[in-house]
Amino acid sequence: MKLLIVEDDFKIREELKILLESEGYQVEAIDFFQNIIQDIIGKEYDLLLLDINLPNENGFTICKEIKKRKQAPIIFVTSRNKEEDELNSILSGGDDFVVKPYNKYILLEKIRRALKLNDPTRYKEIVVHDVLLDLHLSKVKYQEKEVELTRNEFRILYYLFLNVGQVLSKEKLIQYLWNDQYYLDETILLVNINRLRKKLEDIGLNDFVKTKRGVGYFV
Amino acid sequence: MSFGLFLEKNISFLLFQFFLSFFIFFIFILLEISLVFAILIVFFIFLFTFLYLYCVYYVKKKKALEIIRECNDLEEKYYISEIIHKDDSIDGYPYYYALKEACKAMNDKIGDIEKSERDYQEYIESFAHEIKTPIAAISLYAENKKDESLKYEIRKIEEYVEQVLYYARSDVTEKDYFVKKIKINELIHPLILKNKDILLKRHIIINVHDLDVYVYTDEKWVSFMISQVLNNAIKYLDKDKKMIEIYSEIKDNQVVLMILDNGCGIRSSDAPRVFDKGFTGSNRKKEYATGIGLYLVKKLSEKLDITVSIDSKYQEYTKVSFVFPKSKMHEEIQKY
Structure with a gap:
């Protein structure tokens, strides 16, 4: 996923870049603000982070122009949180609105959400290694046997299924859970993982959720 | 006569x-x-x-x-x-x-005072907005450097700046007041995310339930109010098992949002004064207490027609409840 940052404050631009890169996004920033609209249109990106107060041009005007030509979501960033700004951001076609100072988690969640909104795929079930996770009934099925999961257990398994083969650290899992309004702490996460493993064993899935010592979990 | x-x-x-x-x-x-x-x-x-x-x-x-x-x-x-x-x-x-x-x-004098007050308020607001850019820069820097103590200090600065902003605005709500339909968990979720670091670090158990209800209110103001209460709840947790419970109830057709913590509570002798300006409690640890937070909560709540009340037992719990006003729109919708 590639993000484009349009922000005239040098320090913020640099730090934002570092932050988003550390989250695994590809990030590009615009450094000159003479022909912003042309510059933006010339770039390839999946999401645009756009400051409202820019030299030469106002963020809303830019947004309107860009939206005529590009579909990629635009998130506005601003230090003024006034209703009129929020309204203008919607009127000019912005997808979301973040207020400075950035809170890391809120910014990341809004980016995630904006990107997901444009993603047309919606699953009903996910199958990994012949194991089926029913997303509507929160059940796991394996060889004619099935077991129902609690909300938390289901969520944990869901993230592992979405990232098949990848090791998810406890921190990463917690971040996923928190973003989706499941506020588990480490202890409760561990309890849930253990319960989940037990339930999986009951339907014949021994050691399905594997541990990579000191790193995290994977399926 | x-x-x-x-x-x-x-x-x-x-x-x-x-x-x-x-x-x-x-x-x-x-x-x-x-x-x-x-x-x-x-x-x-x-x-x-x-x-x-x-x-x-x-x-x-x-x-x-x-x-x-x-x-x-x-x-x-x-x-x-x-x-x-x-x-x-x-x-x-x-x-x-x-x-x-x-x-x-007298009218001339009032006009002068109103003007200078408005100028001052505008200056404070623009100050609060301007200062957010450098704060944002430092905050991102601290985030990238994973500097926990810097992050903690910045959080305090942000909180103070927010208070300044809302204090300046609290006298002129009408201008900046925008009621819309909003789901309570969409109000609460960003506030919890904002505090994620400190909540995890202090092993605070957040229990959030029954928040799938709509209220009609101004999102920003209510967010600010709830964040003040939440900050207090976090600040005064003192047990080994720290818990904050956030939930809503429907009472007489009104939505009541509750924020319950099992922190140090409020002495019954202090209870009547918690909403007073400058009151910081008689025996609490005074870790960056300004005595402005709850005062602003009360003041803003009156403007938004929300009833805020605190129920607490010293050493056991504090429960803050927000009663959202009944909305005509709300009733209209229920009819259908």
Whole structure:
């Protein structure tokens, strides 16, 4: 996923870049603000982070122009949180609105959400290694046997299924859970993982959720 | 305003009547006419005098009462000089003139003060907005450097700046007030995310439930209010097992949002004063307590028509509840 940052404050631009890169996004920033609209249109990106107060041009005007030509979501960033700004951001076609100072988690969640909104795929079930996770009934099925999961257990398994083969650290899992309004702490996460493993064993899935010592979990 | 006082004021007129009566008696005695006529004439003179005085009194009283009524009806009393009728009489004019001038001077003064207050408020607001850019830069820097203590300090700065902003705005809510339909968990979720680091670091168990309800209110103001309460809850947790529970209930068709923590609670002697400006508690650890947070919560809540109340048991728990106003829109929707 590639993000484009349009922000005239040098320090913020640099730090934002570092932050988003550390989250695994590809990030590009615009450094000159003479022909912003042309510059933006010339770039390839999946999401645009756009400051409202820019030299030469106002963020809303830019947004309107860009939206005529590009579909990629635009998130506005601003230090003024006034209703009129929020309204203008919607009127000019912005997808979301973040207020400075950035809170890391809120910014990341809004980016995630904006990107997901444009993603047309919606699953009903996910199958990994012949194991089926029913997303509507929160059940796991394996060889004619099935077991129902609690909300938390289901969520944990869901993230592992979405990232098949990848090791998810406890921190990463917690971040996923928190973003989706499941506020588990480490202890409760561990309890849930253990319960989940037990339930999986009951339907014949021994050691399905594997541990990579000191790193995290994977399926 | 009594008739008696009015007569007293017109005593010279009455004395003149007395003098006239004596004069009539004197003439009648001199001309040797029956005094019965004199008595009759004098009687009529006095009758007419009193009738005349009473009529004058009645008219004046009516006028006076009208001015008093106008003044009472007026919300901003210093505008009275604008609506009062001009009185050109020798008695009334100086008072009319003085009132006119006094009101004018007062209005000018109020105008000046309002302007300077507005300027000041605008300056504070623009300051709070300007300072957010460098704070954002430092905050991102701290985030990238994973500097926990810097992050902690920045969080405090952000909180103070937010308070300044809302303090400056709290007197002019009308301008910035925008009621819309909003789901409570969409209010709560960003606030929890904002505090994620500290919640995880301090092993605070967040129990959030039953928040799938809609309220009609101003999102930003309510977010600010809830964040003040949440910050307090986090700040004063002192047990080994730290818990914050956030949930909502429907009572008499009203949505009540509860924020319950098992922290150190509030002494019953402190309870009535927690919403006072500058009150920081008599025996709490004073870790960056400003005494402004809850004061602002109360003030803003009154403007938004939300009832905020605190129920607490010292050493055991604190429960803050927000009762959202019933909305006509809400009822309309329930009908369908």
